[in-house]
Amino acid sequence: MDSRPHCPKLPWMIDFHSNEDGEVFNSQHQAAFARTTYEYLSALNVKSKPSPFRATKLVCSIPPYITCNTLEGLLALGISVARITADKPGKVREVLSKVRTVNESYSRRLGRINPLAIALEVKGPEIRTGQLNGSDKQIYLKKGNFTKITTNPSYEEFVCKDLIYVDYEKLPEVVQPGDKVLLDNGSVTLTAIECVESIIRCIVEKAGRLLSNASVIIPNAPIDLPLLPPSDKELLDITVGENIDYLFVSGITGKDGIFEIRDQMGQHCDCIQLVTKVECSTALGHIDELITFSDAICIDCDRLMVELPKEKVFLAQKSILAKCNLAGSRRSSPLLPLHQRTLLLRALFYDAAARCACQTDPPDFGLPS
Known part of the structure; x- marks a missing residue:
C-alpha cells in the first residue's frame, strides 16, 4: 500500500486511472511537494504524459487596495505571477496573505492547485518631490513659465508652481545649466538655467500635471x-x-x-x-x-x-x-x-x-x- 500523502491534482498532471495491475499513481506525484522552483524541476518525471502548456506568462501588478473579487477575476484570466506593488512591510504582508488565501480558495473550486x-x-534609490502646498491635489506647469527647484527641507510641504522641493541634497552639484530635469516619469520636463547654492532656476520645456511625491530623473547624471x-x-x-x-x-x-x-x-x-x-x-x-x-x-x-x-x-x-x-x-x-x-x-x-x-x-x- 502506498504511504505517500494525498496529492492534489496539479494542472500539468495526468488524471489518476486504473488498469489490470491496480491503481496507477500520478507520474508527477513526487514533484508536487517541492518547496522551491528548482526542487520541483529536479523532481519531474520524464515518463509523465505531456499536457497542454502555455509558454507565455502573464505578470500582473497587484496594488495594495485590490479586492478579493478582483483578484479572483485575475486568476480566472490566467495570470502567472502576482507582483505586489505595496512598499510598506505591513501592507506587503497583508496583500500577500490576501493573494495566497484567494488562490487557495480558487484552487479548491478548480479541483486542482492553481500555480x-x-x-x-x-x-x-529614488529622488522625489515634496508635498503640494495646501489642499491642491495637483498643479499644472505651463510651457515657457519659469520655476525654481530647491533642496531646502523647509519647503518640503510647500510645493507650488513657483517653487518645487526635491529631496536630493546634492542635486545642485550634479545639475548644470542646460541639463534636463524630468518630473513624474517625464510628464513634466524642466531645463536648468542657473544653479545657485540650493536653488536651481528652470524653465518649463514640456508642460504637464505635477502631483505630490513625484519622481525626479536627471538623465545621465551621477546620483550618489x-x-x-x-x-x-x-x-x-x-x-x-x-x-x-x-x-x-x-x-x-x-x-x-x-x-x-x-x-x-x-x-x-x-x-x-x-x-x-x-x-x-x-x-x-x-x-x-x-x-x-x-x-x-x-x-x-x-x-x-x-x-x-x-x-x-x-x-x-x-x-x-x-x-x-x-x-x-x-x-x-x-x-x-x-x-x-x-x-x-x-x-x-x-x-x-x-x-x-x-x-x-x-x-x-x-x-x-
Whole structure:
C-alpha cells in the first residue's frame, strides 16, 4: 500500500486511472511537494504524459487596495505571477496573505492547485518631490513659465508652481545649466538655467500635471545614493521569510548592484529569482553583465523613453531579447526569460508618452529576434 500523502491534482498532471495491475499513481506525484522552483524541476518525471502548456506568462501588478473579487477575476484570466506593488512591510504582508488565501480558495473550486508565483519589488534609490502646498491635489506647469527647484527641507510641504522641493541634497552639484530635469516619469520636463547654492532656476520645456511625491530623473547624471535604503532592506527580509518566488530590482546599473542584493539575501539568494529592471541608458550600457548575473531582465519601456526616443527603445528591446535567448541557451539553468512592462492603463487615459511605449511591444513579439 502506498504511504505517500494525498496529492492534489496539479494542472500539468495526468488524471489518476486504473488498469489490470491496480491503481496507477500520478507520474508527477513526487514533484508536487517541492518547496522551491528548482526542487520541483529536479523532481519531474520524464515518463509523465505531456499536457497542454502555455509558454507565455502573464505578470500582473497587484496594488495594495485590490479586492478579493478582483483578484479572483485575475486568476480566472490566467495570470502567472502576482507582483505586489505595496512598499510598506505591513501592507506587503497583508496583500500577500490576501493573494495566497484567494488562490487557495480558487484552487479548491478548480479541483486542482492553481500555480501562482509571487513577486515583490525593491525600488532602489529614488529622488522625489515634496508635498503640494495646501489642499491642491495637483498643479499644472505651463510651457515657457519659469520655476525654481530647491533642496531646502523647509519647503518640503510647500510645493507650488513657483517653487518645487526635491529631496536630493546634492542635486545642485550634479545639475548644470542646460541639463534636463524630468518630473513624474517625464510628464513634466524642466531645463536648468542657473544653479545657485540650493536653488536651481528652470524653465518649463514640456508642460504637464505635477502631483505630490513625484519622481525626479536627471538623465545621465551621477546620483550618489545607497542602492538599498532601509525600507528596501525590510522588503528583502520579507522576500526571504515568506518564500517569495521573484524579486524585481530597480536602480541597478551594473553587476555590483546585483552582488549587493544577493549578499543581502544571503544563502537564500539561490531560491529567489532576481529580475533586474533596465530603465536607463547607463543600464543599457552594461546590459551584458546584467544578463550574466541576473535570473531575468525586465525592460521598463516607459522609463527608457524618458531618456531615449521610441525607435531606440524598440531596437533595445530587440537586442536585449536576442541577448537573453543566447545567454539562456548557454546556461545549465532554464532559459533566461525576458519581461516587458508598460503602463497600459496610464496610456489609455492620459499619458501620450506611455502610449508610445505600448507601441514598441507588438512589433517585438511579431518580428524575429
